[in-house]
Amino acid sequence: MRVRISGGRVIDPANDVDGRLDLFVADGRVAALGRAPDGFEADLVIDAANRVVCPGLVDLRAHLREPGHEHKATIASESRAAAHSGITTLCCPPTTLPPVDTPAVASLIMRRAEAAGLARVVPLGALTRGLDGEHLSEMAALKQAGCVGVSNDFHAVDNPLILSRAMEYAATFDLTVFINPQDPRLANNGTVHDGAVCSRLGLSGIPAAAETVAVASCLALVERIGVRTHFSLLSTARGAQMIARAQHDGMPVTADVSAHHLHLTENDVLDFDSQCHVMPPLRTLRDRDGLRQWLSRGTIAAICSDHQPHEADAKLAPFGETATGISALETLLPLSLRLVDDGVMTLNEMIASLTVRPARILGIEAGDLAPGRRADVCVFDPDHYWVLNRDRLVSRGHNTPFLDWELKGRVTHTLLAGIPVYALKPGD
Amino acid sequence: MDKRNLQLDDNGQLRHFLTIEGLKRQLLIDILDAAESFSSVTEQTVKKVPLLRGKTIVNLFFEASTRTRTTFELAAKRLSADVLNININASATSKGETLLDTQRNLEAMHCDMFVVRHAVSGAAHFIARHAAAHVSVINAGDGRHAHPTQAMLDMFTIRHHKGDFHRLRVAIVGDILHSRVARSQIHALSTLGVEEIRVIGPKTLIPPEAHTLGVHVHHDLRAGLRDIDVVIMLRLQHERMLGAFLPSEHEYFQLYGLTEAKLELAKPDAIIMHPGPINRGVEIDSAVADGPQSVILNQVAHGTAVRMAIMAKAMQRLPSPPARELH
Numbered sequence: 141m142r143v144r145i146s147g148g149r150v151i152d153p154a155n156d157v158d159g160r161l162d163l164f165v166a167d168g169r170v171a172a173l174g175r176a177p178d179g180f181e182a183d184l185v186i187d188a189a190n191r192v193v194c195p196g197l198v199d200l201r202a203h204l205r206e207p208g209h210e211h212k213a214t215i216a217s218e219s220r221a222a223a224h225s226g227i228t229t230l231c232c233p234p235t236t237l238p239p240v241d242t243p244a245v246a247s248l249i250m251r252r253a254e255a256a257g258l259a260r261v262v263p264l265g266a267l268t269r270g271l272d273g274e275h276l277s278e279m280a281a282l283k284q285a286g287c288v289g290v291s292n293d294f295h296a297v298d299n300p301l302i303l304s305r306a307m308e309y310a311a312t313f314d315l316t317v318f319i320n321p322q323d324p325r326l327a328n329n330g331t332v333h334d335g336a337v338c339s340r341l342g343l344s345g346i347p348a349a350a351e352t353v354a355v356a357s358c359l360a361l362v363e364r365i366g367v368r369t370h371f372s373l374l375s376t377a378r379g380a381q382m383i384a385r386a387q388h389d390g391m392p393v394t395a396d397v398s399a400h401h402l403h404l405t406e407n408d409v410l411d412f413d414s415q416c417h418v419m420p421p422l423r424t425l426r427d428r429d430g431l432r433q434w435l436s437r438g439t440i441a442a443i444c445s446d447h448q449p450h451e452a453d454a455k456l457a458p459f460g461e462t463a464t465g466i467s468a469l470e471t472l473l474p475l476s477l478r479l480v481d482d483g484v485m486t487l488n489e490m491i492a493s494l495t496v497r498p499a500r501i502l503g504i505e506a507g508d509l510a511p512g513r514r515a516d517v518c519v520f521d522p523d524h525y526w527v528l529n530r531d532r533l534v535s536r537g538h539n540t541p542f543l544d545w546e547l548k549g550r551v552t553h554t555l556l557a558g559i560p561v562y563a564l565k566p567g568d
Numbered sequence: 569m570d571k572r573n574l575q576l577d578d579n580g581q582l583r584h585f586l587t588i589e590g591l592k593r594q595l596l597i598d599i600l601d602a603a604e605s606f607s608s609v610t611e612q613t614v615k616k617v618p619l620l621r622g623k624t625i626v627n628l629f630f631e632a633s634t635r636t637r638t639t640f641e642l643a644a645k646r647l648s649a650d651v652l653n654i655n656i657n658a659s660a661t662s663k664g665e666t667l668l669d670t671q672r673n674l675e676a677m678h679c680d681m682f683v684v685r686h687a688v689s690g691a692a693h694f695i696a697r698h699a700a701a702h703v704s705v706i707n708a709g710d711g712r713h714a715h716p717t718q719a720m721l722d723m724f725t726i727r728h729h730k731g732d733f734h735r736l737r738v739a740i741v742g743d744i745l746h747s748r749v750a751r752s753q754i755h756a757l758s759t760l761g762v763e764e765i766r767v768i769g770p771k772t773l774i775p776p777e778a779h780t781l782g783v784h785v786h787h788d789l790r791a792g793l794r795d796i797d798v799v800i801m802l803r804l805q806h807e808r809m810l811g812a813f814l815p816s817e818h819e820y821f822q823l824y825g826l827t828e829a830k831l832e833l834a835k836p837d838a839i840i841m842h843p844g845p846i847n848r849g850v851e852i853d854s855a856v857a858d859g860p861q862s863v864i865l866n867q868v869a870h871g872t873a874v875r876m877a878i879m880a881k882a883m884q885r886l887p888s889p890p891a892r893e894l895h
Binding site for chain 1: 710
């Protein structure tokens, strides 16, 4: 299929492209930028006037719930939501049921994603078998099956000796270790940030130190082992500062932050709003501003959705008894665009944090539009205002604190390997 | 989510009583005044008024409690309401029914008010948020969050003994971190305009950033008791303590237990309160608990009248305020 995307502002931070250019796609690849290749005849022309054309977004963290929790969502349902949101690559954590600790589970996820054909899904493998924190997983096999890294998610590895060995073993196969930095003993089954709001509401708190202690102990191991390590979902300014120091010292570490941690704070939990029950918890305004600052400096390389769709009942209970997480694919781009309006970063930097930078962290071919590269493309109208309501959510999960928010920026077209997988209907 | 004050109806009247926080001073005074009126009811031969005749009140207790449940039951009966006591742990939820399903089933039976006690902070808010239009919810204690009726009976007791809130210095001593009573007392005392609220305890038992609640934090009981008018002692809530908070009850009593000698540092006419149950020799010495400055049993006695006032107010059935003016 040959597609011409004409008249849009093409922003491709990976190749320093930013200009009003036509983009030509043929046979799933970018054929040219600017001038049409000789003899190019489009099967489809997309008018991108007043729109931004960028690489398809790469989401570093999206729970798709399959296998094991299909009552919440499926790979097909969430791939569809991703396509509506301009996201062409989803990286899913290993916390499925069973966990991604065998090649069979990894293969199953990728096969289901291929069958849906709406987004590419790359799994993280389990760092330890069954995420038990005690036995190393068969990482070589997981890598061969397509896992792009290994992680124990929030199932912390309590024993530093085992974490050290797991990191060494991952390094053997050049696998990136993804760490969710939270010391479980300091977190102590808490539900919100250990601060003023937690004191007021009488909820159990998770101190900021639960993150910084975990970052510190992990960095000590990275320093010794040299394994490439990615810190997922930073929630504190201090944690980000520690990553900055480690990067300055030449350590191979990267980090991401969720879009909601860049907008919400502990104060949003007031009134026991279970839609704001997330892990790690929403922190202070100072943390939120600090995370924004470290994002603008590039210390935090990427913004992710941390998409966690739930069935309605999962949030229908007293705050502490509800499931954590936000259905977040569809707000990823609009919330990131809001950072541009807030002066945190330029449009180019924002797009880089959603495309080339996460692609590099995953070590995959994505996030850039150079001729010859796979044509994963997102076209969006940066000035389109819309209100997020339940009817508009494509994800099976309707659990979001952003319902009724007026958002700016709407995806109009998504191409996956040159195939249109989403087009905004007129009047939608 | 609707961020309006969940406790008030469209006319700004009290509908649910979930927390003291966010309620106006005049509303608290109305409740205290009404409780004065109801106090006389409990002294009559026929201890009943027909204010809530025909109404059904459900004591929905997800957490064991005899004393609080009994005072709510007594209060409801003295208002002539029909009362159901439901021990949830022994019934529906143990069979897997959700909290919301339990609530909806009871609403289908045309109940008018839920008195809720639950081990999880925010549970009463959750039930109120999903309550049918005709139902009121009273929080009888949720997790560490709030126990507003207990705080109101404490305020009633303070007013009874001290009259004016404005010039009072009040100390709350002990396990503030785990105490829903302390949180409600702090909001009530602030709203009623006391001069100073102090919280006293080791750092392990003081909530993070406690000063944002408008209190002064002391870790030395002796220093904290100086010039105090009201001392509220709290129980150590071992059942809520996950992890190490104290080395021993012995050391705790040495440092924070209220003895006659330490009490001498407070004002000579200081009153001693305790929401109960008290642990003698842990947070309070028997000589103090049973001493002349103790008003602990008065607190218990005031419980019914104050809860009658709150129930009546939430159902818009308050009697005319008495002539008495608050200072």
